[in-house]
Amino acid sequence: MIRWLATTSKWLVLGVMLWLAAPAAAQSTTSIEIQYGERITFRVADADLIGGSLRVTAAEAVIADGQAEVTENGLRYVLDAANLPPAASLSAAWTVTTADGTVRDLPPETHFYITPAVDWQTTQGPRVTVWTAAGTADPVVYLTWAEESLAMLEADLRHDSETRYTLVVYGELSLFTQALRSHNTWIQDWVAAYALPEHRIALTAVGPGGDALLQRDIAHEMAHLMLHDISGGEPLPGWLDEGIALSTGENPALDERLAEALRSGETLPLDALCATSFTALPPHEASLAYAQSQSVAAYVRTLYGSDGLRAALDASARGEDCPVVLDSLGGDQWLAYARREQARTSGAATGWIVVLAISAFIAALFVWPQQPRDRRADYRAALADDDPTPYQ
Structure with missing residues:
Protein backbone atom coordinates (compact mmCIF):
# COMPACT_ATOMS: atom_id res chain seq x y z
CA MET A 1 0.00 0.00 0.00
CA ILE A 2 2.81 2.39 0.93
CA ARG A 3 4.62 1.61 -2.35
CA TRP A 4 1.39 2.22 -4.30
CA LEU A 5 0.85 5.57 -2.54
CA ALA A 6 4.43 6.61 -3.26
CA THR A 7 4.11 5.73 -6.95
CA THR A 8 0.78 7.51 -7.22
CA SER A 9 2.15 10.58 -5.48
CA LYS A 10 5.13 10.66 -7.84
CA TRP A 11 2.85 10.67 -10.90
CA LEU A 12 0.60 13.32 -9.35
CA VAL A 13 3.59 15.57 -8.69
CA LEU A 14 4.84 15.02 -12.25
CA GLY A 15 1.40 15.84 -13.65
CA VAL A 16 1.21 19.05 -11.63
CA MET A 17 4.68 20.05 -12.85
CA LEU A 18 3.69 19.46 -16.47
CA TRP A 19 0.49 21.41 -15.96
CA LEU A 20 2.44 24.30 -14.47
CA ALA A 21 4.95 24.15 -17.30
CA ALA A 22 2.30 24.23 -20.04
CA PRO A 23 1.52 27.96 -19.73
CA ALA A 24 5.23 28.74 -19.92
CA ALA A 25 5.43 27.00 -23.30
CA ALA A 26 2.60 29.16 -24.55
CA GLN A 27 4.08 32.50 -23.47
CA SER A 28 5.32 33.39 -26.97
CA THR A 29 3.63 36.66 -27.92
CA THR A 30 3.62 37.77 -31.54
CA SER A 31 3.40 41.31 -32.86
CA ILE A 32 3.66 43.17 -36.14
CA GLU A 33 4.91 46.69 -36.92
CA ILE A 34 4.12 48.23 -40.30
CA GLN A 35 6.15 50.99 -41.93
CA TYR A 36 3.93 51.26 -44.96
CA GLY A 37 5.70 50.98 -48.28
CA GLU A 38 9.03 50.28 -46.58
CA ARG A 39 9.08 47.29 -44.26
CA ILE A 40 7.02 45.04 -42.01
CA THR A 41 8.63 43.80 -38.81
CA PHE A 42 7.30 40.57 -37.31
CA ARG A 43 8.29 39.72 -33.75
CA VAL A 44 7.93 36.92 -31.22
CA ALA A 45 8.50 37.96 -27.62
CA ASP A 46 9.86 34.97 -25.69
CA ALA A 47 13.31 35.04 -24.08
CA ASP A 48 13.41 31.22 -24.06
CA LEU A 49 13.65 31.03 -27.86
CA ILE A 50 16.98 30.23 -29.51
CA GLY A 51 15.83 30.23 -33.14
CA GLY A 52 12.93 30.13 -35.55
CA SER A 53 11.62 30.88 -39.00
CA LEU A 54 8.70 32.76 -40.51
CA ARG A 55 6.58 31.94 -43.53
CA VAL A 56 4.39 34.71 -44.97
CA THR A 57 1.85 34.08 -47.71
CA ALA A 58 -0.55 36.30 -49.64
CA ALA A 59 -3.09 35.13 -52.21
CA GLU A 60 -1.76 31.58 -51.78
CA ALA A 61 1.73 32.71 -52.87
CA VAL A 62 4.75 32.58 -50.57
CA ILE A 63 6.26 36.06 -50.25
CA ALA A 64 8.68 35.31 -47.39
CA ASP A 65 10.11 32.12 -45.95
CA GLY A 66 13.31 32.36 -43.95
CA GLN A 67 15.18 32.28 -40.68
CA ALA A 68 14.42 34.94 -38.11
CA GLU A 69 16.96 37.02 -36.23
CA VAL A 70 17.42 36.07 -32.57
CA THR A 71 17.14 39.09 -30.27
CA GLU A 72 17.44 39.58 -26.53
CA ASN A 73 13.68 39.22 -26.09
CA GLY A 74 12.86 36.67 -28.79
CA LEU A 75 12.79 36.67 -32.58
CA ARG A 76 12.51 39.29 -35.31
CA TYR A 77 11.89 39.04 -39.06
CA VAL A 78 11.94 42.10 -41.35
CA LEU A 79 10.06 41.93 -44.66
CA ASP A 80 10.68 44.43 -47.47
CA ALA A 81 7.26 45.94 -48.21
CA ALA A 82 8.13 47.88 -51.36
CA ASN A 83 7.36 44.89 -53.58
CA LEU A 84 4.09 44.06 -51.87
CA PRO A 85 0.77 45.18 -53.35
CA PRO A 86 -0.66 48.35 -51.74
CA ALA A 87 -3.22 46.18 -49.93
CA ALA A 88 -3.07 42.49 -49.12
CA SER A 89 -4.22 39.88 -46.64
CA LEU A 90 -1.04 38.40 -45.16
CA SER A 91 -0.87 35.07 -43.34
CA ALA A 92 2.14 34.74 -41.02
CA ALA A 93 3.16 31.39 -39.52
CA TRP A 94 6.06 31.07 -37.05
CA THR A 95 8.08 27.94 -36.31
CA VAL A 96 10.14 28.45 -33.14
CA THR A 97 12.79 26.51 -31.23
CA THR A 98 13.12 26.75 -27.44
CA ALA A 99 16.28 26.41 -25.34
CA ASP A 100 15.58 22.75 -24.60
CA GLY A 101 15.46 21.97 -28.33
CA THR A 102 11.68 21.79 -28.63
CA VAL A 103 10.39 22.88 -32.05
CA ARG A 104 6.80 24.05 -32.27
CA ASP A 105 4.52 25.88 -34.68
CA LEU A 106 2.67 28.94 -33.46
CA PRO A 107 -0.91 29.41 -34.68
CA PRO A 108 -0.98 31.27 -38.04
CA GLU A 109 -2.12 34.88 -37.86
CA THR A 110 -3.75 37.01 -40.54
CA HIS A 111 -2.95 40.69 -40.99
CA PHE A 112 -4.52 43.04 -43.54
CA TYR A 113 -1.74 45.18 -44.96
CA ILE A 114 -2.99 48.67 -45.74
CA THR A 115 -1.85 52.22 -45.17
CA PRO A 116 -2.05 53.14 -41.46
CA ALA A 117 -2.41 56.81 -42.41
CA VAL A 118 -6.19 56.32 -42.48
CA ASP A 119 -8.51 55.50 -39.58
CA TRP A 120 -10.18 52.57 -41.31
CA GLN A 121 -13.56 51.02 -40.63
CA THR A 122 -14.84 47.81 -42.18
CA THR A 123 -18.33 46.81 -43.29
CA GLN A 124 -19.20 43.20 -44.13
CA GLY A 125 -21.61 42.05 -46.81
CA PRO A 126 -22.52 38.58 -48.11
CA ARG A 127 -19.63 38.63 -50.60
CA VAL A 128 -17.74 41.89 -50.08
CA THR A 129 -15.85 43.54 -47.22
CA VAL A 130 -15.55 47.31 -47.60
CA TRP A 131 -12.77 49.38 -46.03
CA THR A 132 -13.51 53.11 -45.73
CA ALA A 133 -12.11 56.02 -43.75
CA ALA A 134 -14.06 56.37 -40.51
CA GLY A 135 -16.57 59.20 -40.56
CA THR A 136 -16.04 60.26 -44.18
CA ALA A 137 -18.75 58.33 -46.00
CA ASP A 138 -21.55 55.82 -45.67
CA PRO A 139 -19.87 52.47 -46.32
CA VAL A 140 -23.22 50.73 -46.77
CA VAL A 141 -23.72 52.66 -50.02
CA TYR A 142 -20.39 51.44 -51.38
CA LEU A 143 -21.14 47.92 -50.19
CA THR A 144 -24.50 47.97 -51.96
CA TRP A 145 -22.94 49.15 -55.21
CA ALA A 146 -20.30 46.41 -55.06
CA GLU A 147 -22.68 43.60 -54.13
CA GLU A 148 -25.30 44.57 -56.73
CA SER A 149 -22.83 44.96 -59.59
CA LEU A 150 -21.25 41.64 -58.70
CA ALA A 151 -24.61 39.84 -58.58
CA MET A 152 -25.76 41.30 -61.90
CA LEU A 153 -22.60 40.40 -63.79
CA GLU A 154 -22.40 36.91 -62.30
CA ALA A 155 -26.00 36.25 -63.32
CA ASP A 156 -25.30 37.60 -66.79
CA LEU A 157 -22.24 35.38 -67.29
CA ARG A 158 -23.71 32.35 -65.49
CA HIS A 159 -21.01 32.30 -62.83
CA ASP A 160 -21.93 30.75 -59.48
CA SER A 161 -19.36 31.52 -56.83
CA GLU A 162 -19.03 32.18 -53.12
CA THR A 163 -15.65 33.89 -53.44
CA ARG A 164 -15.23 36.85 -51.10
CA TYR A 165 -13.79 40.14 -52.28
CA THR A 166 -12.43 43.25 -50.60
CA LEU A 167 -13.18 46.82 -51.68
CA VAL A 168 -11.01 49.67 -50.38
CA VAL A 169 -12.37 53.20 -50.83
CA TYR A 170 -9.85 55.97 -50.15
CA GLY A 171 -11.38 59.24 -49.05
CA GLU A 172 -8.79 61.22 -51.02
CA LEU A 173 -7.35 60.60 -54.47
CA SER A 174 -3.88 61.62 -53.27
CA LEU A 175 -3.82 58.84 -50.66
CA PHE A 176 -4.84 56.30 -53.29
CA THR A 177 -2.12 57.46 -55.69
CA GLN A 178 0.52 57.53 -52.96
CA ALA A 179 -0.41 54.01 -51.83
CA LEU A 180 0.17 52.57 -55.30
CA ARG A 181 3.31 54.53 -56.10
CA SER A 182 4.95 53.58 -52.81
CA HIS A 183 4.66 49.96 -53.94
CA ASN A 184 6.28 50.40 -57.35
CA THR A 185 2.96 50.77 -59.17
CA TRP A 186 3.05 53.92 -61.27
CA ILE A 187 -0.25 55.39 -62.39
CA GLN A 188 -1.37 58.68 -63.84
CA ASP A 189 -2.62 61.33 -61.41
CA TRP A 190 -6.21 61.09 -62.66
CA VAL A 191 -6.56 57.31 -62.27
CA ALA A 192 -8.95 56.61 -59.39
CA ALA A 193 -9.42 52.83 -59.50
CA TYR A 194 -7.15 49.79 -59.55
CA ALA A 195 -7.74 46.05 -59.28
CA LEU A 196 -5.55 43.43 -57.61
CA PRO A 197 -7.29 40.34 -59.04
CA GLU A 198 -4.91 37.75 -57.61
CA HIS A 199 -5.57 39.21 -54.15
CA ARG A 200 -9.32 39.69 -54.82
CA ILE A 201 -9.00 43.34 -53.79
CA ALA A 202 -10.31 46.43 -55.60
CA LEU A 203 -8.95 49.88 -54.77
CA THR A 204 -10.96 53.03 -55.53
CA ALA A 205 -10.91 56.65 -54.45
CA VAL A 206 -13.44 59.41 -53.96
CA GLY A 207 -12.48 61.81 -56.75
CA PRO A 208 -13.79 65.04 -58.26
CA GLY A 209 -16.31 63.10 -60.36
CA GLY A 210 -18.53 62.45 -57.35
CA ASP A 211 -20.74 59.44 -56.64
CA ALA A 212 -21.63 58.68 -60.26
CA LEU A 213 -18.02 58.07 -61.27
CA LEU A 214 -17.23 56.25 -58.04
CA GLN A 215 -20.15 53.88 -58.58
CA ARG A 216 -18.92 53.26 -62.12
CA ASP A 217 -15.38 52.63 -60.88
CA ILE A 218 -16.53 50.19 -58.21
CA ALA A 219 -18.59 48.17 -60.70
CA HIS A 220 -15.67 48.17 -63.15
CA GLU A 221 -13.08 46.91 -60.67
CA MET A 222 -15.42 44.32 -59.16
CA ALA A 223 -15.88 43.00 -62.70
CA HIS A 224 -12.12 42.54 -63.04
CA LEU A 225 -12.03 40.55 -59.79
CA MET A 226 -14.90 38.33 -60.88
CA LEU A 227 -13.43 37.74 -64.36
CA HIS A 228 -10.16 36.66 -62.76
CA ASP A 229 -12.17 34.18 -60.71
CA ILE A 230 -13.92 32.85 -63.83
CA SER A 231 -10.64 32.37 -65.70
CA GLY A 232 -9.05 30.58 -62.77
CA GLY A 233 -6.27 33.15 -62.75
CA GLU A 234 -5.40 32.68 -66.41
CA PRO A 235 -4.63 36.02 -68.11
Whole structure:
Protein backbone atom coordinates (compact mmCIF):
# COMPACT_ATOMS: atom_id res chain seq x y z
CA MET A 1 0.00 0.00 0.00
CA ILE A 2 2.81 2.39 0.93
CA ARG A 3 4.62 1.61 -2.35
CA TRP A 4 1.39 2.22 -4.30
CA LEU A 5 0.85 5.57 -2.54
CA ALA A 6 4.43 6.61 -3.26
CA THR A 7 4.11 5.73 -6.95
CA THR A 8 0.78 7.51 -7.22
CA SER A 9 2.15 10.58 -5.48
CA LYS A 10 5.13 10.66 -7.84
CA TRP A 11 2.85 10.67 -10.90
CA LEU A 12 0.60 13.32 -9.35
CA VAL A 13 3.59 15.57 -8.69
CA LEU A 14 4.84 15.02 -12.25
CA GLY A 15 1.40 15.84 -13.65
CA VAL A 16 1.21 19.05 -11.63
CA MET A 17 4.68 20.05 -12.85
CA LEU A 18 3.69 19.46 -16.47
CA TRP A 19 0.49 21.41 -15.96
CA LEU A 20 2.44 24.30 -14.47
CA ALA A 21 4.95 24.15 -17.30
CA ALA A 22 2.30 24.23 -20.04
CA PRO A 23 1.52 27.96 -19.73
CA ALA A 24 5.23 28.74 -19.92
CA ALA A 25 5.43 27.00 -23.30
CA ALA A 26 2.60 29.16 -24.55
CA GLN A 27 4.08 32.50 -23.47
CA SER A 28 5.32 33.39 -26.97
CA THR A 29 3.63 36.66 -27.92
CA THR A 30 3.62 37.77 -31.54
CA SER A 31 3.40 41.31 -32.86
CA ILE A 32 3.66 43.17 -36.14
CA GLU A 33 4.91 46.69 -36.92
CA ILE A 34 4.12 48.23 -40.30
CA GLN A 35 6.15 50.99 -41.93
CA TYR A 36 3.93 51.26 -44.96
CA GLY A 37 5.70 50.98 -48.28
CA GLU A 38 9.03 50.28 -46.58
CA ARG A 39 9.08 47.29 -44.26
CA ILE A 40 7.02 45.04 -42.01
CA THR A 41 8.63 43.80 -38.81
CA PHE A 42 7.30 40.57 -37.31
CA ARG A 43 8.29 39.72 -33.75
CA VAL A 44 7.93 36.92 -31.22
CA ALA A 45 8.50 37.96 -27.62
CA ASP A 46 9.86 34.97 -25.69
CA ALA A 47 13.31 35.04 -24.08
CA ASP A 48 13.41 31.22 -24.06
CA LEU A 49 13.65 31.03 -27.86
CA ILE A 50 16.98 30.23 -29.51
CA GLY A 51 15.83 30.23 -33.14
CA GLY A 52 12.93 30.13 -35.55
CA SER A 53 11.62 30.88 -39.00
CA LEU A 54 8.70 32.76 -40.51
CA ARG A 55 6.58 31.94 -43.53
CA VAL A 56 4.39 34.71 -44.97
CA THR A 57 1.85 34.08 -47.71
CA ALA A 58 -0.55 36.30 -49.64
CA ALA A 59 -3.09 35.13 -52.21
CA GLU A 60 -1.76 31.58 -51.78
CA ALA A 61 1.73 32.71 -52.87
CA VAL A 62 4.75 32.58 -50.57
CA ILE A 63 6.26 36.06 -50.25
CA ALA A 64 8.68 35.31 -47.39
CA ASP A 65 10.11 32.12 -45.95
CA GLY A 66 13.31 32.36 -43.95
CA GLN A 67 15.18 32.28 -40.68
CA ALA A 68 14.42 34.94 -38.11
CA GLU A 69 16.96 37.02 -36.23
CA VAL A 70 17.42 36.07 -32.57
CA THR A 71 17.14 39.09 -30.27
CA GLU A 72 17.44 39.58 -26.53
CA ASN A 73 13.68 39.22 -26.09
CA GLY A 74 12.86 36.67 -28.79
CA LEU A 75 12.79 36.67 -32.58
CA ARG A 76 12.51 39.29 -35.31
CA TYR A 77 11.89 39.04 -39.06
CA VAL A 78 11.94 42.10 -41.35
CA LEU A 79 10.06 41.93 -44.66
CA ASP A 80 10.68 44.43 -47.47
CA ALA A 81 7.26 45.94 -48.21
CA ALA A 82 8.13 47.88 -51.36
CA ASN A 83 7.36 44.89 -53.58
CA LEU A 84 4.09 44.06 -51.87
CA PRO A 85 0.77 45.18 -53.35
CA PRO A 86 -0.66 48.35 -51.74
CA ALA A 87 -3.22 46.18 -49.93
CA ALA A 88 -3.07 42.49 -49.12
CA SER A 89 -4.22 39.88 -46.64
CA LEU A 90 -1.04 38.40 -45.16
CA SER A 91 -0.87 35.07 -43.34
CA ALA A 92 2.14 34.74 -41.02
CA ALA A 93 3.16 31.39 -39.52
CA TRP A 94 6.06 31.07 -37.05
CA THR A 95 8.08 27.94 -36.31
CA VAL A 96 10.14 28.45 -33.14
CA THR A 97 12.79 26.51 -31.23
CA THR A 98 13.12 26.75 -27.44
CA ALA A 99 16.28 26.41 -25.34
CA ASP A 100 15.58 22.75 -24.60
CA GLY A 101 15.46 21.97 -28.33
CA THR A 102 11.68 21.79 -28.63
CA VAL A 103 10.39 22.88 -32.05
CA ARG A 104 6.80 24.05 -32.27
CA ASP A 105 4.52 25.88 -34.68
CA LEU A 106 2.67 28.94 -33.46
CA PRO A 107 -0.91 29.41 -34.68
CA PRO A 108 -0.98 31.27 -38.04
CA GLU A 109 -2.12 34.88 -37.86
CA THR A 110 -3.75 37.01 -40.54
CA HIS A 111 -2.95 40.69 -40.99
CA PHE A 112 -4.52 43.04 -43.54
CA TYR A 113 -1.74 45.18 -44.96
CA ILE A 114 -2.99 48.67 -45.74
CA THR A 115 -1.85 52.22 -45.17
CA PRO A 116 -2.05 53.14 -41.46
CA ALA A 117 -2.41 56.81 -42.41
CA VAL A 118 -6.19 56.32 -42.48
CA ASP A 119 -8.51 55.50 -39.58
CA TRP A 120 -10.18 52.57 -41.31
CA GLN A 121 -13.56 51.02 -40.63
CA THR A 122 -14.84 47.81 -42.18
CA THR A 123 -18.33 46.81 -43.29
CA GLN A 124 -19.20 43.20 -44.13
CA GLY A 125 -21.61 42.05 -46.81
CA PRO A 126 -22.52 38.58 -48.11
CA ARG A 127 -19.63 38.63 -50.60
CA VAL A 128 -17.74 41.89 -50.08
CA THR A 129 -15.85 43.54 -47.22
CA VAL A 130 -15.55 47.31 -47.60
CA TRP A 131 -12.77 49.38 -46.03
CA THR A 132 -13.51 53.11 -45.73
CA ALA A 133 -12.11 56.02 -43.75
CA ALA A 134 -14.06 56.37 -40.51
CA GLY A 135 -16.57 59.20 -40.56
CA THR A 136 -16.04 60.26 -44.18
CA ALA A 137 -18.75 58.33 -46.00
CA ASP A 138 -21.55 55.82 -45.67
CA PRO A 139 -19.87 52.47 -46.32
CA VAL A 140 -23.22 50.73 -46.77
CA VAL A 141 -23.72 52.66 -50.02
CA TYR A 142 -20.39 51.44 -51.38
CA LEU A 143 -21.14 47.92 -50.19
CA THR A 144 -24.50 47.97 -51.96
CA TRP A 145 -22.94 49.15 -55.21
CA ALA A 146 -20.30 46.41 -55.06
CA GLU A 147 -22.68 43.60 -54.13
CA GLU A 148 -25.30 44.57 -56.73
CA SER A 149 -22.83 44.96 -59.59
CA LEU A 150 -21.25 41.64 -58.70
CA ALA A 151 -24.61 39.84 -58.58
CA MET A 152 -25.76 41.30 -61.90
CA LEU A 153 -22.60 40.40 -63.79
CA GLU A 154 -22.40 36.91 -62.30
CA ALA A 155 -26.00 36.25 -63.32
CA ASP A 156 -25.30 37.60 -66.79
CA LEU A 157 -22.24 35.38 -67.29
CA ARG A 158 -23.71 32.35 -65.49
CA HIS A 159 -21.01 32.30 -62.83
CA ASP A 160 -21.93 30.75 -59.48
CA SER A 161 -19.36 31.52 -56.83
CA GLU A 162 -19.03 32.18 -53.12
CA THR A 163 -15.65 33.89 -53.44
CA ARG A 164 -15.23 36.85 -51.10
CA TYR A 165 -13.79 40.14 -52.28
CA THR A 166 -12.43 43.25 -50.60
CA LEU A 167 -13.18 46.82 -51.68
CA VAL A 168 -11.01 49.67 -50.38
CA VAL A 169 -12.37 53.20 -50.83
CA TYR A 170 -9.85 55.97 -50.15
CA GLY A 171 -11.38 59.24 -49.05
CA GLU A 172 -8.79 61.22 -51.02
CA LEU A 173 -7.35 60.60 -54.47
CA SER A 174 -3.88 61.62 -53.27
CA LEU A 175 -3.82 58.84 -50.66
CA PHE A 176 -4.84 56.30 -53.29
CA THR A 177 -2.12 57.46 -55.69
CA GLN A 178 0.52 57.53 -52.96
CA ALA A 179 -0.41 54.01 -51.83
CA LEU A 180 0.17 52.57 -55.30
CA ARG A 181 3.31 54.53 -56.10
CA SER A 182 4.95 53.58 -52.81
CA HIS A 183 4.66 49.96 -53.94
CA ASN A 184 6.28 50.40 -57.35
CA THR A 185 2.96 50.77 -59.17
CA TRP A 186 3.05 53.92 -61.27
CA ILE A 187 -0.25 55.39 -62.39
CA GLN A 188 -1.37 58.68 -63.84
CA ASP A 189 -2.62 61.33 -61.41
CA TRP A 190 -6.21 61.09 -62.66
CA VAL A 191 -6.56 57.31 -62.27
CA ALA A 192 -8.95 56.61 -59.39
CA ALA A 193 -9.42 52.83 -59.50
CA TYR A 194 -7.15 49.79 -59.55
CA ALA A 195 -7.74 46.05 -59.28
CA LEU A 196 -5.55 43.43 -57.61
CA PRO A 197 -7.29 40.34 -59.04
CA GLU A 198 -4.91 37.75 -57.61
CA HIS A 199 -5.57 39.21 -54.15
CA ARG A 200 -9.32 39.69 -54.82
CA ILE A 201 -9.00 43.34 -53.79
CA ALA A 202 -10.31 46.43 -55.60
CA LEU A 203 -8.95 49.88 -54.77
CA THR A 204 -10.96 53.03 -55.53
CA ALA A 205 -10.91 56.65 -54.45
CA VAL A 206 -13.44 59.41 -53.96
CA GLY A 207 -12.48 61.81 -56.75
CA PRO A 208 -13.79 65.04 -58.26
CA GLY A 209 -16.31 63.10 -60.36
CA GLY A 210 -18.53 62.45 -57.35
CA ASP A 211 -20.74 59.44 -56.64
CA ALA A 212 -21.63 58.68 -60.26
CA LEU A 213 -18.02 58.07 -61.27
CA LEU A 214 -17.23 56.25 -58.04
CA GLN A 215 -20.15 53.88 -58.58
CA ARG A 216 -18.92 53.26 -62.12
CA ASP A 217 -15.38 52.63 -60.88
CA ILE A 218 -16.53 50.19 -58.21
CA ALA A 219 -18.59 48.17 -60.70
CA HIS A 220 -15.67 48.17 -63.15
CA GLU A 221 -13.08 46.91 -60.67
CA MET A 222 -15.42 44.32 -59.16
CA ALA A 223 -15.88 43.00 -62.70
CA HIS A 224 -12.12 42.54 -63.04
CA LEU A 225 -12.03 40.55 -59.79
CA MET A 226 -14.90 38.33 -60.88
CA LEU A 227 -13.43 37.74 -64.36
CA HIS A 228 -10.16 36.66 -62.76
CA ASP A 229 -12.17 34.18 -60.71
CA ILE A 230 -13.92 32.85 -63.83
CA SER A 231 -10.64 32.37 -65.70
CA GLY A 232 -9.05 30.58 -62.77
CA GLY A 233 -6.27 33.15 -62.75
CA GLU A 234 -5.40 32.68 -66.41
CA PRO A 235 -4.63 36.02 -68.11
CA LEU A 236 -7.44 37.28 -70.32
CA PRO A 237 -7.04 39.29 -73.53
CA GLY A 238 -7.63 42.98 -73.00
CA TRP A 239 -10.64 43.17 -75.32
CA LEU A 240 -12.45 40.62 -73.16
CA ASP A 241 -11.33 41.69 -69.69
CA GLU A 242 -11.65 45.42 -70.28
CA GLY A 243 -14.55 45.11 -72.69
CA ILE A 244 -16.77 43.32 -70.17
CA ALA A 245 -15.66 45.55 -67.29
CA LEU A 246 -16.40 48.69 -69.30
CA SER A 247 -19.87 47.38 -70.10
CA THR A 248 -20.84 47.91 -66.45
CA GLY A 249 -21.10 51.68 -66.88
CA GLU A 250 -21.36 54.54 -69.34
CA ASN A 251 -18.13 55.89 -70.79
CA PRO A 252 -18.89 58.91 -73.01
CA ALA A 253 -15.22 59.86 -73.38
CA LEU A 254 -14.41 56.43 -74.78
CA ASP A 255 -17.47 56.55 -77.05
CA GLU A 256 -16.18 59.79 -78.51
CA ARG A 257 -12.66 58.39 -78.83
CA LEU A 258 -13.97 55.47 -80.90
CA ALA A 259 -16.10 57.78 -83.02
CA GLU A 260 -13.04 59.90 -83.74
CA ALA A 261 -11.04 56.85 -84.81
CA LEU A 262 -13.85 55.60 -87.04
CA ARG A 263 -14.15 58.98 -88.72
CA SER A 264 -10.42 59.14 -89.40
CA GLY A 265 -10.12 55.44 -90.31
CA GLU A 266 -7.36 54.96 -87.73
CA THR A 267 -8.66 52.11 -85.58
CA LEU A 268 -6.27 49.61 -84.05
CA PRO A 269 -5.98 46.11 -85.55
CA LEU A 270 -7.91 43.58 -83.48
CA ASP A 271 -4.72 41.68 -82.69
CA ALA A 272 -3.59 44.72 -80.68
CA LEU A 273 -6.56 44.13 -78.36
CA CYS A 274 -5.22 40.68 -77.47
CA ALA A 275 -2.67 42.23 -75.09
CA THR A 276 -3.52 41.52 -71.47
CA SER A 277 -2.86 45.16 -70.56
CA PHE A 278 -2.92 48.47 -72.42
CA THR A 279 -0.90 50.44 -69.87
CA ALA A 280 2.30 50.23 -71.95
CA LEU A 281 0.64 52.00 -74.90
CA PRO A 282 0.91 55.75 -75.43
CA PRO A 283 -2.12 57.51 -73.85
CA HIS A 284 -3.85 58.22 -77.17
CA GLU A 285 -3.54 54.60 -78.31
CA ALA A 286 -4.44 53.27 -74.86
CA SER A 287 -7.70 55.21 -74.81
CA LEU A 288 -8.53 53.81 -78.25
CA ALA A 289 -7.70 50.27 -77.11
CA TYR A 290 -10.15 50.65 -74.21
CA ALA A 291 -12.78 52.15 -76.52
CA GLN A 292 -12.43 49.38 -79.11
CA SER A 293 -12.49 46.69 -76.42
CA GLN A 294 -15.79 48.04 -75.16
CA SER A 295 -17.16 48.02 -78.70
CA VAL A 296 -15.89 44.51 -79.54
CA ALA A 297 -17.47 43.09 -76.38
CA ALA A 298 -20.74 44.83 -77.28
CA TYR A 299 -20.50 43.37 -80.79
CA VAL A 300 -20.08 39.83 -79.45
CA ARG A 301 -23.01 40.38 -77.10
CA THR A 302 -25.15 41.66 -79.98
CA LEU A 303 -24.44 38.57 -82.09
CA TYR A 304 -24.41 35.84 -79.45
CA GLY A 305 -25.75 37.35 -76.24
CA SER A 306 -23.95 36.83 -72.95
CA ASP A 307 -23.35 33.20 -73.97
CA GLY A 308 -20.87 34.44 -76.56
CA LEU A 309 -18.90 36.33 -73.94
CA ARG A 310 -18.98 33.35 -71.61
CA ALA A 311 -17.72 31.10 -74.41
CA ALA A 312 -14.87 33.52 -75.06
CA LEU A 313 -14.00 33.52 -71.35
CA ASP A 314 -13.95 29.73 -71.20
CA ALA A 315 -11.85 29.47 -74.37
CA SER A 316 -9.36 32.03 -73.08
CA ALA A 317 -9.16 30.24 -69.74
CA ARG A 318 -8.26 27.07 -71.64
CA GLY A 319 -5.40 28.92 -73.27
CA GLU A 320 -6.82 29.20 -76.77
CA ASP A 321 -5.17 31.87 -78.94
CA CYS A 322 -6.90 35.22 -78.81
CA PRO A 323 -7.00 35.77 -82.61
CA VAL A 324 -8.55 32.33 -83.04
CA VAL A 325 -11.23 33.12 -80.46
CA LEU A 326 -11.99 36.45 -82.14
CA ASP A 327 -12.23 34.80 -85.57
CA SER A 328 -14.64 32.19 -84.22
CA LEU A 329 -16.87 35.04 -83.00
CA GLY A 330 -16.86 36.84 -86.35
CA GLY A 331 -14.30 39.41 -85.33
CA ASP A 332 -13.57 40.29 -88.95
CA GLN A 333 -17.04 41.88 -89.11
CA TRP A 334 -16.56 44.08 -86.05
CA LEU A 335 -15.43 47.16 -87.97
CA ALA A 336 -18.54 47.10 -90.17
CA TYR A 337 -20.66 46.75 -87.02
CA ALA A 338 -18.89 49.65 -85.33
CA ARG A 339 -19.42 51.90 -88.36
CA ARG A 340 -23.11 51.02 -88.52
CA GLU A 341 -23.49 51.74 -84.81
CA GLN A 342 -21.68 55.04 -85.23
CA ALA A 343 -23.93 56.00 -88.14
CA ARG A 344 -27.02 54.98 -86.19
CA THR A 345 -26.13 56.91 -83.06
CA SER A 346 -24.98 59.93 -85.07
CA GLY A 347 -28.25 59.93 -86.97
CA ALA A 348 -30.24 59.65 -83.78
CA ALA A 349 -28.25 62.48 -82.25
CA THR A 350 -28.85 64.67 -85.30
CA GLY A 351 -32.57 63.96 -85.15
CA TRP A 352 -32.75 64.91 -81.51
CA ILE A 353 -30.84 68.13 -82.15
CA VAL A 354 -33.45 69.13 -84.76
CA VAL A 355 -36.29 68.27 -82.37
CA LEU A 356 -34.65 70.22 -79.56
CA ALA A 357 -34.08 73.21 -81.82
CA ILE A 358 -37.72 73.29 -82.94
CA SER A 359 -38.94 72.81 -79.37
CA ALA A 360 -36.68 75.57 -78.13
CA PHE A 361 -37.95 77.93 -80.84
CA ILE A 362 -41.60 77.22 -80.02
CA ALA A 363 -40.97 77.56 -76.30
CA ALA A 364 -39.22 80.88 -76.89
CA LEU A 365 -42.38 82.28 -78.46
CA PHE A 366 -44.25 81.65 -75.19
CA VAL A 367 -41.60 82.70 -72.68
CA TRP A 368 -40.19 85.71 -74.50
CA PRO A 369 -38.37 87.83 -73.39
CA GLN A 370 -36.73 85.32 -71.02
CA GLN A 371 -33.14 84.36 -71.83
CA PRO A 372 -33.12 80.88 -73.46
CA ARG A 373 -31.07 78.19 -71.69
CA ASP A 374 -28.78 75.84 -73.60
CA ARG A 375 -29.93 72.52 -72.17
CA ARG A 376 -27.71 70.60 -74.58
CA ALA A 377 -24.71 72.36 -73.07
CA ASP A 378 -25.95 71.36 -69.61
CA TYR A 379 -26.24 67.79 -70.83
CA ARG A 380 -22.75 67.79 -72.30
CA ALA A 381 -21.34 69.27 -69.11
CA ALA A 382 -23.02 66.61 -67.02
CA LEU A 383 -21.37 63.90 -69.10
CA ALA A 384 -17.99 65.61 -69.39
CA ASP A 385 -15.12 63.32 -68.54
CA ASP A 386 -11.59 64.43 -69.32
CA ASP A 387 -10.05 61.12 -68.28
CA PRO A 388 -9.12 59.24 -71.47
CA THR A 389 -7.83 56.14 -69.65
CA PRO A 390 -9.72 55.95 -66.36
CA TYR A 391 -8.93 52.35 -65.54
CA GLN A 392 -5.93 50.22 -64.72
